[in-house]
Amino acid sequence: MFRSALRRLWLRPAHALTVILTLGLGIALVTTQYALVHGVLLRTLPFPEGEQIMHVARDDSATRPGWWRVLGHDEFLLLRERQQSFEELAAFRSETYNLVGGDGLPLRLWGSAVSGEFFSLLGVQPALGRLLDSTDEGEGQGLRAMIAWRLWQDLFGADPDVLGRTVRLNGETAQIVGVLPADFRFPHREQVWVNLRLPREASGTEMPGVGIVARIRPQIEPDAAAAELEGLLQARRTALGLPADAHRPVRVQSFPLAYAGGGTAPVLYSLLAMTAFVLLLACINVGNLQAVQAAARSGEFALRGALGAGRMQLAHLLLTDTLVLGLAGLLVGVLVAWSGIGLLDDISRRTLEMSGWVHFDMDLSVVAVAGLATLLAALAAAAIPLAMVLRQDPNALLRTGGRGQLGGGGRSGRWFIAGQLAFACATLLIAALLAWNTIISARTTQAWDPDSLLVGRIELQGPAYADMAARTRFYE
Numbered sequence: 001m002f003r004s005a006l007r008r009l010w011l012r013p014a015h016a017l018t019v020i021l022t023l024g025l026g027i028a029l030v031t032t033q034y035a036l037v038h039g040v041l042l043r044t045l046p047f048p049e050g051e052q053i054m055h056v057a058r059d060d061s062a063t064r065p066g067w068w069r070v071l072g073h074d075e076f077l078l079l080r081e082r083q084q085s086f087e088e089l090a091a092f093r094s095e096t097y098n099l100v101g102g103d104g105l106p107l108r109l110w111g112s113a114v115s116g117e118f119f120s121l122l123g124v125q126p127a128l129g130r131l132l133d134s135t136d137e138g139e140g141q142g143l144r145a146m147i148a149w150r151l152w153q154d155l156f157g158a159d160p161d162v163l164g165r166t167v168r169l170n171g172e173t174a175q176i177v178g179v180l181p182a183d184f185r186f187p188h189r190e191q192v193w194v195n196l197r198l199p200r201e202a203s204g205t206e207m208p209g210v211g212i213v214a215r216i217r218p219q220i221e222p223d224a225a226a227a228e229l230e231g232l233l234q235a236r237r238t239a240l241g242l243p244a245d246a247h248r249p250v251r252v253q254s255f256p257l258a259y260a261g262g263g264t265a266p267v268l269y270s271l272l273a274m275t276a277f278v279l280l281l282a283c284i285n286v287g288n289l290q291a292v293q294a295a296a297r298s299g300e301f302a303l304r305g306a307l308g309a310g311r312m313q314l315a316h317l318l319l320t321d322t323l324v325l326g327l328a329g330l331l332v333g334v335l336v337a338w339s340g341i342g343l344l345d346d347i348s349r350r351t352l353e354m355s356g357w358v359h360f361d362m363d364l365s366v367v368a369v370a371g372l373a374t375l376l377a378a379l380a381a382a383a384i385p386l387a388m389v390l391r392q393d394p395n396a397l398l399r400t401g402g403r404g405q406l407g408g409g410g411r412s413g414r415w416f417i418a419g420q421l422a423f424a425c426a427t428l429l430i431a432a433l434l435a436w437n438t439i440i441s442a443r444t445t446q447a448w449d450p451d452s453l454l455v456g457r458i459e460l461q462g463p464a465y466a467d468m469a470a471r472t473r474f475y476e
């Protein structure tokens with residue numbers, strides 16, 4: 001069946017090549033955009049049972065749609081002690097650090113202060129040394145640090161004797177206790193992790209809020225876990241004589257949704273819908289090309305009708321040809337998408353400050369989407385010639401000797417042409433609007449001259465600025 005289809009297509013190379021390239025580029029566009037959505041929003045975290053790792057925070061959608069707010073350190077201590085929905089809870093506080101090594105030159109790094117359960121919860125093992133654990137947590141402990149593999153390579157020359165060496169982090173002496181694996185970057189783009197020195201129990205001590213990462217128990221739904229945590233926090237507020245905080249309930253969700261699901265998700269899904277629209281337009285074009293070929297094969301269909309072929313057999317013939325073209329388009333689309341996704345991943349890592357767990361590749365789910373897109377595209381492209389064949393009586397073809405256009409006229413043909421023009425015009429209109437929006441944005445007059453504007457940021461960190469009074473004195 002497929003061999004005969006290949007022979008038929010081989011006899012019309014220009015037509016086959018046009019259809020394959022048209023479908024292939026449309027499939028590549030959809031596949032690449034889905035890989036972007038998958039890499040940012042849908043990918044499981046690269047840790048053992050990564051689908052169980054959740055982000056816990058307060059829902060701040062009432063203030064800013066899709067946003068969340070970290071919990072206080074007192075709230076984390078309470079939840080860690082009393083909750084039952086998670087196997088482990090860990091706290092982290094992402095900050096920037098000024099690292100000063102033996103050469104005395106400062107280096108600005110992203111880092112996180114993490115509680116003792118952080119690395120065990122993620123199932124990470126050190127490449128060198130040991131992990132931070134519960135013995136490093138709590139007030140009065142010295143500052144201990146784990147460093148990223150790349151920092152160990154670049155700053156310390158991959159020296160195995162780096163363990164036990166001391167550096168200055170935000171003005172405080174820290175001892176290096178371990179090196180993390182080369183592929184570990186979590187929760188963002190950290191290069192150093194230090195022990196989070198929280199009090200052992202809830203107190204009135206003023207401290208910044210903390211992010212919470214948790215490993216949910218199997219069979220527990222995130223909404224049920226959020227309800228349990230919310231009940232514990234509301235009970236605490238009642239015990240302290242505080243009013244219930246109904247506007248900011250606890251939210252439990254995956255890390256990709258927490259960090260990219262607010263304003264990013266609608267944009268990515270809208271772009272995916274637009275690429276599907278472009279693929280649909282390509283299918284209409286291919287369908288018209290297939291209809292022209294079907295009309296040109298009227299004599300062949302008349303002969304097959306004379307040999308006893310019915311409508312369904314002729315339709316099966318056309319569908320097989322279109323599926324073979326679709327499979328060839330899938331091969332082209334996957335190759336083009338594979339190159340584009342690799343380029344996208346390389347450029348994004350070099351130019352964008354993304355979380356370490358975000359990356360783009362052609363995994364099985366992306367290939368499956370490409371296959372689904374190919375099947376739907378082939379069926380859509382075959383719809384026009386199939387409608388023509390199913391409407392035509394093979395005996396009528398035989399009586400006319402196959403002369404004339406196979407179902408080429410009539411109301412349905414005009415509707416197909418009108419639909420194609422409508423889709424093409426809509427696509428051009430959307431592209432024009434996007435281009436115009438880009439031009440307007442570029443020409444927008446700012447209240448300042450951006451070429452002469454310098455932006456700076458002051459971060460008061462370390463023991464010298466541990467409380468609000470010290471930070472206030474700095475600015476005074």
